[in-house]
Amino acid sequence: MVTYRVTVATGTSDYAGTNNRIYVTLVGERGASKKTLLDKWLLNDLESGSVQEYDVESERDLGQVWWVQLDKEKFLVEDNWFCRYLKVETPSGSSLVFPCYRWLCKNEAVCVREGPAKRPFDDTLPAFQSHRQKELQERQKLYRWKVWKHGVSKCIDAESQDDLHPDVKFDNDKRSDFENSLHLALGELFLKKFVNMFGNSWDSLESFQKIFWRVKSQIGIYVVKHWKEDWFFGYQFKNGCNPCLIERCGAIPKKFPVTDAMVGRFLGGSTLDREIKKGNIYMVDYQIMDGAVGNVIKGKQQYVAAPMCLLFQDPQNKLMPIAIQLRQVPGPDNPIFLPSDAENVWLLAKMWVRSSDFQLHQIGFHLCATHMLGEVFCIATLRQLPAIHPVFKLLTPHTRYTLEINTRARNELLGESGVIARVVATGGEGLGAVAQRASQSFTYKSLCLPDNLQARGVQDLKEYFYKDDGLLIWSAISKYVERIMGLYYKSDREVLEDLELQAWLKDVNQEGFAELPRIDMPTSFHSREQFFKFLTMVIFTCSAQHAAVNNGQYDWSCWVPNSPCTMREPPPTCKGDISVDQLMDTLPDMSQSSVQMAFTWHLGRPQPDKILLGTFDEEYFTETDAKNAMQEFHQELTEIERRITSRNHGLDLSYHYLLPTNIDSSISI
Structure with missing residues (x-):
C-alpha cells in the first residue's frame, strides 16, 4: 500500500466551506488511488479558509x-464548496500543486490538473486530450452567446x-455590498427626501448645494468652484471621466462653419488655419448622438443633442472652448455659440x-467599450480554453465577476425600469441607438491605446494625464504579457x-463581435x-481602461450642473437671453439629480473586495519563471505608482484614476 499526503485548501469567502461529503481520488499513469472521504474524526473539515491534510x-x-x-x-441539504487548490506529496518526496479555484455544486465531479500550463500540443497522451475536450464541451453548455441588442457585441x-454558474458569480460579501450600496447611497448622501420630488426644479444653481453638501469628493469640491470656467470645461476632455473623445482638428468641417x-x-x-498647422486646435464631436430619441420620464419628454465643440490649446497649455454648435447640420436655427455671448x-x-458627454460616456465608452467588450473576452475564454491553457491562466484574473456585473447591469441599470430609464435622457429607445452607433465605431486600433492616441492626433496634447499614465500602464502590461507568454510560445x-488559441480568437470574432463587421480584429494569430x-x-x-472611465464618475457628476444626466427642455435655436429660471427648467429636477448622485457614487466608489492589477490572490501559474514575471509586473506597477504620485504633488488637481492602486484587475463594478 502506498500513501500520498494531500493538502486541501477551502476558499476564504463566507459560505465557501461545506458540510457535504467531498471525496478525493488521485489519477496517474499507472491507475487510480482509493476514493477517499475528506473527513477527520471530531474535526469540522472544509470550513471557510481551512487548509487540511489527508492521507490518500x-x-x-x-x-x-x-x-x-x-x-x-x-448530505442532508445541498451545500456548495469552493476549492482553492490542492497539494500532493508523493512517496518519493516530490510536491505537486493543483490550482482549482472552482465551486463544486450538486453531485459534481471535477478533475484538477497540475499547475504547469500546457498548450494543446503539449498534451500528447489521449487521456489528456480527452480531458481537455470534455472540459470545453461542458463549459460550452454552461456559457452560451446571446444577442442583447442588435449592432452591439454579444453577451452571456x-x-x-x-442563471450563472457559481464560478462566475459574486461571492457573498460582494453580493451583499452591491445590493445594498444604492440604498446606502441615498441614505448616506441624505437624498431620500428629494427622490420623490419629481418635476420640481431647483430655484438656482446654488440650490444644488442642498444635495451636494454631504459629498466628500475633493475633486467634486473643486468642480463646484471651477465648473463655469472655460479652461476647466476644456480640461475635462483630457482628464475627466471621458478622456477618449477629443481629437486634433486637421481642418474645420463643413458641418461646423x-x-x-x-x-x-x-x-x-x-x-x-495657422493654429491648426501648429497643432493647437482640437475638437470633440458627438455625432454618435445625432438623431437619438430622447427619453420620456413619467410622461415628460427629455432631450438630447449632438453637439460639436472647437477648442484651442493656448500658450499656458489650457484647452479653451472657442465655439459650440449643438446640432450636426448648420443652419439659421442652429447657431454657433461663442465665449463672447x-x-x-x-x-x-x-x-x-x-450632458451629451454624460450620455456618450455612460453608454459608449463605459458600457460598450469596456463592460461589453470585457464580457466577450470572458465568454470566449471560458468556452475555448481549458484551465490548463496558459492564456486561460493569464486572463482569468481579468474576467473576475464580469459576467455577473454585466448581467445585473442589463436588468437593474439598463432595463425598462432601471436607473437609466428613470433619469437619463438616453434611457429607453435612445439607449439602444447610442449603444449600436458607438459599438459600430469601434475598431481594433481604437482599442489599442497607442494606436488610438495616434489616430486621434493627441500624442502631443499637453497635460493629458490619461494619455501619459495610460501609456505607462499599457507598456507595463505589454512587457508582462511578453515575459509570461514568452515562456510558452518560443x-x-x-x-x-x-488550435485552442485560434479557436478562442475565432469565437471572439465570429460570435462575440458577429454584429460588429467593421471592428477589423485579427482573424487568426500568425x-x-x-x-x-x-x-x-x-x-x-x-483593467486600466475601465478604471479610467469608471472611477471618476462620482467626482465629475456629483455636481449635477457640470454633468447633467438629462435635459428637460430642447436645445436653444437662437441666442436670445437665457434666464436663471430657464436654466433650472432645463437641468435635471430634484429627483433626477438625487438619483444621478446616488448611482454614480454606487458605480464609481472604491470596491471593498477589489483585487488590484498586478496582484494575484489566485495563483493559476505555479512555475517559478511565471511567478517571477508576475513579480516583475508588480514591481513595475509600483514604480509607475511612484512616478504618478510624484507628478500629482505638483498639480492643483491631481489625476489619480490610473494609479495602479486604483486599478481593479477586472471589470467587477
Missing part, C-alpha cells in the same frame, strides 16, 4: 499523477445572475455639451499551431508579436 492510499505507486478528481455528494445567455471672424479674438490675434447663453451651450509557429499585442489590449481594456 493507493494499492500501487501511481507514477506521474495526472490529476486529482474531486467528487461532491449531498442568462436572464439574471441566478466656424470662421476667423467668430473666434479670432480668442486665438490671440492668430488665425484658425451672454453669460447664461454660453453657459447653457456648455451644459448641453456636458516561436511564431507555436502560436499558429495552437506571430508572437501580434498575439502579445492582442492580449495586452484585452488586459488593458478589462
Whole structure:
C-alpha cells in the first residue's frame, strides 16, 4: 500500500466551506488511488479558509499523477464548496500543486490538473486530450452567446445572475455590498427626501448645494468652484471621466462653419488655419448622438443633442472652448455659440455639451467599450480554453465577476425600469441607438491605446494625464504579457499551431463581435508579436481602461450642473437671453439629480473586495519563471505608482484614476 499526503485548501469567502461529503481520488499513469472521504474524526473539515491534510492510499505507486478528481455528494441539504487548490506529496518526496479555484455544486465531479500550463500540443497522451475536450464541451453548455441588442457585441445567455454558474458569480460579501450600496447611497448622501420630488426644479444653481453638501469628493469640491470656467470645461476632455473623445482638428468641417471672424479674438490675434498647422486646435464631436430619441420620464419628454465643440490649446497649455454648435447640420436655427455671448447663453451651450458627454460616456465608452467588450473576452475564454491553457491562466484574473456585473447591469441599470430609464435622457429607445452607433465605431486600433492616441492626433496634447499614465500602464502590461507568454510560445509557429488559441480568437470574432463587421480584429494569430499585442489590449481594456472611465464618475457628476444626466427642455435655436429660471427648467429636477448622485457614487466608489492589477490572490501559474514575471509586473506597477504620485504633488488637481492602486484587475463594478 502506498500513501500520498494531500493538502486541501477551502476558499476564504463566507459560505465557501461545506458540510457535504467531498471525496478525493488521485489519477496517474499507472491507475487510480482509493476514493477517499475528506473527513477527520471530531474535526469540522472544509470550513471557510481551512487548509487540511489527508492521507490518500493507493494499492500501487501511481507514477506521474495526472490529476486529482474531486467528487461532491449531498448530505442532508445541498451545500456548495469552493476549492482553492490542492497539494500532493508523493512517496518519493516530490510536491505537486493543483490550482482549482472552482465551486463544486450538486453531485459534481471535477478533475484538477497540475499547475504547469500546457498548450494543446503539449498534451500528447489521449487521456489528456480527452480531458481537455470534455472540459470545453461542458463549459460550452454552461456559457452560451446571446444577442442583447442588435449592432452591439454579444453577451452571456442568462436572464439574471441566478442563471450563472457559481464560478462566475459574486461571492457573498460582494453580493451583499452591491445590493445594498444604492440604498446606502441615498441614505448616506441624505437624498431620500428629494427622490420623490419629481418635476420640481431647483430655484438656482446654488440650490444644488442642498444635495451636494454631504459629498466628500475633493475633486467634486473643486468642480463646484471651477465648473463655469472655460479652461476647466476644456480640461475635462483630457482628464475627466471621458478622456477618449477629443481629437486634433486637421481642418474645420463643413458641418461646423466656424470662421476667423467668430473666434479670432480668442486665438490671440492668430488665425484658425495657422493654429491648426501648429497643432493647437482640437475638437470633440458627438455625432454618435445625432438623431437619438430622447427619453420620456413619467410622461415628460427629455432631450438630447449632438453637439460639436472647437477648442484651442493656448500658450499656458489650457484647452479653451472657442465655439459650440449643438446640432450636426448648420443652419439659421442652429447657431454657433461663442465665449463672447451672454453669460447664461454660453453657459447653457456648455451644459448641453456636458450632458451629451454624460450620455456618450455612460453608454459608449463605459458600457460598450469596456463592460461589453470585457464580457466577450470572458465568454470566449471560458468556452475555448481549458484551465490548463496558459492564456486561460493569464486572463482569468481579468474576467473576475464580469459576467455577473454585466448581467445585473442589463436588468437593474439598463432595463425598462432601471436607473437609466428613470433619469437619463438616453434611457429607453435612445439607449439602444447610442449603444449600436458607438459599438459600430469601434475598431481594433481604437482599442489599442497607442494606436488610438495616434489616430486621434493627441500624442502631443499637453497635460493629458490619461494619455501619459495610460501609456505607462499599457507598456507595463505589454512587457508582462511578453515575459509570461514568452515562456510558452518560443516561436511564431507555436502560436499558429495552437488550435485552442485560434479557436478562442475565432469565437471572439465570429460570435462575440458577429454584429460588429467593421471592428477589423485579427482573424487568426500568425506571430508572437501580434498575439502579445492582442492580449495586452484585452488586459488593458478589462483593467486600466475601465478604471479610467469608471472611477471618476462620482467626482465629475456629483455636481449635477457640470454633468447633467438629462435635459428637460430642447436645445436653444437662437441666442436670445437665457434666464436663471430657464436654466433650472432645463437641468435635471430634484429627483433626477438625487438619483444621478446616488448611482454614480454606487458605480464609481472604491470596491471593498477589489483585487488590484498586478496582484494575484489566485495563483493559476505555479512555475517559478511565471511567478517571477508576475513579480516583475508588480514591481513595475509600483514604480509607475511612484512616478504618478510624484507628478500629482505638483498639480492643483491631481489625476489619480490610473494609479495602479486604483486599478481593479477586472471589470467587477
